[in-house]
Structures are given as structure tokens and as C-alpha cells.
Amino acid sequence: MRRITLMQYLIEQERQTGWINADLRLLIETVSRACKAISIAIGKGELAGILGSAGSENVQGEAQKKLDVISNEILLEANEWGGHLAAMASEEMDYPHQIPHRFPRGEYLLLFDPLDGSSNIDINMAVGTIFSVLRCPEGVSEPDERAFLQPGTAQVCAGYAVYGPSTLLVLTLGHGVACFTLDRETGSFILTQNEMRIPADTEEFAINASNMRFWEPPVQRYVDELLAGRSGPRGRDFNMRWVAAMVADVHRILIRGGIFMYPRDARDSSKAGKLRLMYEANPMAFIVEQAGGIATNGHARILDIQPTGLHQRVAVILGSKNEVERVTGYHAA
Ligand code: F6P
Secondary structure (H helix, E strand, C coil): CCCCEHHHHHHHHHHHHCCCCHHHHHHHHHHHHHHHHHHHHHHHHHHHCCCCEEEEECCCCCEEEHHHHHHHHHHHHHHHCCCCEEEEEECCCCCCEECCCCCCCCCEEEEEEEEECHHHHHHCCCEEEEEEEEECCCCCCCCCHHHHCCCHHHCCEEEEEEECCCEEEEEECCCCEEEEEEECCCCEEEEEECCCCCCCCCCEEECCHHHHHHECHHHHHHHHHHHHHHHCCCCCCCEECCCCCHHHHHHHHHHHCCEEEECCECCCCCCCCCEEHHHHHHHHHHHHHHCCCEEECCCCEHHHCCCCCCCCEECEEEECHHHHHHHHHHHHC
16 A cells, blocks of 8 residues: 655645645644644654643643643744744643744644643553644734634644644644644654544543533433433433543544543533634634544634634534534533
């Protein structure tokens, strides 16, 4: 079988489908190289003294791990000089990162969560990187936060890397979803799954059930019904899985179906949810929809939400179509 590298795949998309141009190709290649570097750093773990806390907090008031800071630096440094970007934004930075004046500017905005699920690092479990690409609005030369506040439907491309037993890169250019596996010997990402599809039905759900007492009634009702199993209204048993790294939970859903929920809850009424819209929910919603799934906040399609802040939070319900529709319907009831 012909091995198709990520670079070949992208060149073919550029030549044959016109879905991407040379700048976007460079952007994706650069992000993939950064993910490779992050994967290598994670693989060294304790041997490189990079586990544990960095002793700082990010804009959300969360303690940063050393690898959060390292991954952020890797992505910034890799993407600064290529001339394909107008600016970058990250979970780990309060404000957008401007491209230094000594480098040319491009037409794209890159957003990322450099290390998703970072509480998994110290226990040697899967973590990931999530990214989203937008176009810089015309006439904007120093993109500030406002330039980034575009709905998820405006994304030109999105993807994530999962650093698990293998390192994978999952990508959508808005025409389906492809998965590449890092060949650690050659250093290339190889196409290992094309046209990924999420089954419409599932018997698997993912939610942090320790928050059950804080959930709103529609989520409470839905999960109660799942837990009741065969003797309940659903008439069948469901299984629960929770990796506590969104990338890994979403990846499982892309492989074998399922529903992932991080709903709004009553712990802090000022927060619409836990996950961040711009660099977690939007790219994942784009990927999930491109694989035939659905993503809502319980009330509306995530990709249609008009963002009001770079770091805003959102409730997330995504995955297999029929289950997401059901629990979204409970919100309307
Ligand atoms: O980025 C937030 C995140 O780490 C997600 O990757 C994950 O799904 C979630 O938080 C886990 O949250 P909790 O610690 O509440 O289970």
C-alpha cells in the first residue's frame, strides 16, 4: 500500500481540490512539526525534568504545568517566521501574540490549546494539542482580540494531535476528516484513516459524573436515563468512559462513536461551561460535524455562536448525532 505522508496529502489537496493554498499548507505543516516536537518533549517525561507545575497561572487562573508553557513556546516559535500568519492566540496567553516586525505577515489567524488535558501529564496518560485557523479580517494589520471573534463556521481548518501510545494528527479542511499517525522512525505523519465517520447511534457516553449534583435538569434527566440502562426508558445498557482530556475523549468518539458532555453547571453561574469556545469547542465541533456528528451547547449549534471574548467558555455536548439531538431536545422541552 502506498504510504501517503501529511506533506503529500496536503500537496495533493492543493493541486487537485484547491481546498488549500500554499500558505495554508505551510501553516498545517508547521503546526504538525510543532506537534512532533511536543510529542518528543512529552515522551522524555521525567528524564528531561519537565513534569510538574511551572509555578504560574494562565489567564483562566489555572495552574500551568511546565509542559503547558513548553508546548506554547514550541507552537509560537514554529509559526512566527513563516509569513503565513497575521497573529496567534493561545489558552496560555491573555492577549493575541503579534508576529514580530522582522517577519512577513500572512492572512491567517492561528488559535490553539497547546496542551489539552494537561492534568494527565504527571500520570502518563494521553494529552493533546487543539488548533483552529481563521482568516484575518481585511484591512487589519495588527490583529487584536476583536479580529479573532469570529464564529466557528468561519474556520478554514482545524485539527488536534493526541499524544497517546501513538501520536496522531487529526485534520479537517472542511471536506471530511483525515487521521495521520506519526512514524517515529522516519519522523513523518502518515495517512492512516480517511473520511472518518461517527456512527449516529452509540452506547457510550463521556461526562465527569462527579459534577452530577450541579447539572441542569435536562442533562440530569438524560444521564439518569442512560444510567437506568435496560430497565429504564432507553431499554438498553450504556457504558461510561472519561479520559479527562477532551482530545482523547473526542478521538474515541471519532473512532467508535459516543457522546461527550461538559455541560453548564451550577458551580459558578458566571461561567457558561468549562471548555473554551475559540480553541477547544469550535475546532472540535468543526471536526465532529465534518465526521457526521453534531455539536451543541444544549441550545444552539456551537459553530454558530458569535464569540464575545477570546477566552470565553461554553457548554459542550458533541458526538453521535442521535444522542446529541436527544439531549439537546431535552433542553428545549
Ligand atoms: O481543557 C479542559 C479539560 O482538561 C478537557 O481536556 C477535559 O475534557 C476536561 O478539562 C476535564 O475536566 P475535569 O477535570 O473536570 O474532569
